[in-house]
Amino acid sequence: MTEKIPLLTAKNVTVSYGKRETVHQLSLNFPENKITAIMGPSGSGKSTFLRCLNRSNDLVPEVQVGGEIQFRGDNIYAKKVNPAILRTKIGMVYQQPTLFPFSIYDNVAFSQRMLGLHDRKMMQEIVETSLQQAAIWDEVKDRLATPAQALSGGQQQRVCLASVLAAKPEIILLDEPTSALDPIASAKIEATLIELKKLYTIVIVTHNLQQASRISDQVAFLLDGQLVETGPTRPFFMNPREQATSDYLNGKFG
Ligand SMILES: Nc1ncnc2c1ncn2[C@@H]1O[C@H](COP(=O)(O)OP(=O)(O)OP(=O)(O)O)[C@@H](O)[C@H]1O
Numbered sequence: 001m002t003e004k005i006p007l008l009t010a011k012n013v014t015v016s017y018g019k020r021e022t023v024h025q026l027s028l029n030f031p032e033n034k035i036t037a038i039m040g041p042s043g044s045g046k047s048t049f050l051r052c053l054n055r056s057n058d059l060v061p062e063v064q065v066g067g068e069i070q071f072r073g074d075n076i077y078a079k080k081v082n083p084a085i086l087r088t089k090i091g092m093v094y095q096q097p098t099l100f101p102f103s104i105y106d107n108v109a110f111s112q113r114m115l116g117l118h119d120r121k122m123m124q125e126i127v128e129t130s131l132q133q134a135a136i137w138d139e140v141k142d143r144l145a146t147p148a149q150a151l152s153g154g155q156q157q158r159v160c161l162a163s164v165l166a167a168k169p170e171i172i173l174l175d176e177p178t179s180a181l182d183p184i185a186s187a188k189i190e191a192t193l194i195e196l197k198k199l200y201t202i203v204i205v206t207h208n209l210q211q212a213s214r215i216s217d218q219v220a221f222l223l224d225g226q227l228v229e230t231g232p233t234r235p236f237f238m239n240p241r242e243q244a245t246s247d248y249l250n251g252k253f254g
Helices: 046-052 083-089 104-114 120-133 153-166 183-196 209-215 233-238 243-249
Strands: 008-017 020-030 035-039 063-071 090-093 171-175 201-205 218-223 226-232
Touching: 008 046, 020 046, 020 063, 020 226, 035 046, 035 209, 046 171, 046 201, 083 090, 090 153, 104 120, 104 153, 120 153, 120 183, 153 171, 153 183, 183 201, 183 209, 209 233, 218 233, 218 243, 226 233, 226 243
Parallel strands: 035 201, 035 218, 090 171, 171 201
Antiparallel strands: 008 020, 008 063, 218 226
16 A cells, blocks of 8 residues: 655755754644644744745745755655745735735735636636635625725735635645734634635644644644654643643743
């Protein structure tokens, strides 16, 4: 029997900004249809590592990525890979909503227009389905032509998620997507992510221990750019293997 290739794998990933190495030899598998939470104190390299997973770091000056990241067994840093297309397959939601000064509809339609879709009916279907999947359709369906940036922060984050979904990704990366939101807006995003993992593989950077324990299946704990501990969420919180993890969970740093 052939072994199943993991959907996304990081092997000995090292990241440097100029001469300064920030992420050291980090290896991690991201299981399909699961939520992986990346945790760790401020400055531990979580966002830097996350950005490697869809080559968003390509846009950062002086960054160098070593090791290998494989998506369905293929190195995403190979010469033949088009990073813009890769980022439609592995989408990213940031800490602050990143919407264009366009209407709600045009924001969600953007990636498919970029990919060359001009069929109006198909586009309407994709926009509606994506907004439904992001659990924002009912709130915006009567005002799709209004500016997306006029929505509340929590609504804008769900429109960002819809924009990522409209590109038909397989993996969704989220970098502290709820840190700027109130508890009700955060709870909506969390519920949406739990629903979405049936269809997508999700990786979330979060500082919020409760959030990680509520929604994730697997946790990776980073400290000073090293992977200290990784494993299924419940044992990670109930019975961490490493002293540093235990200290982090007990609020001794970070
Ligand atoms: N564009 C950049 N250029 C140079 N150094 C950077 C850059 N981005 C991050 N760093 C440095 O890399 C280290 C890791 O930063 P990173 O943002 O990845 O950590 P983090 O764990 O996500 O932190 P936080 O939880 O505060 O967001 C920090 O020392 C930071 O100053």
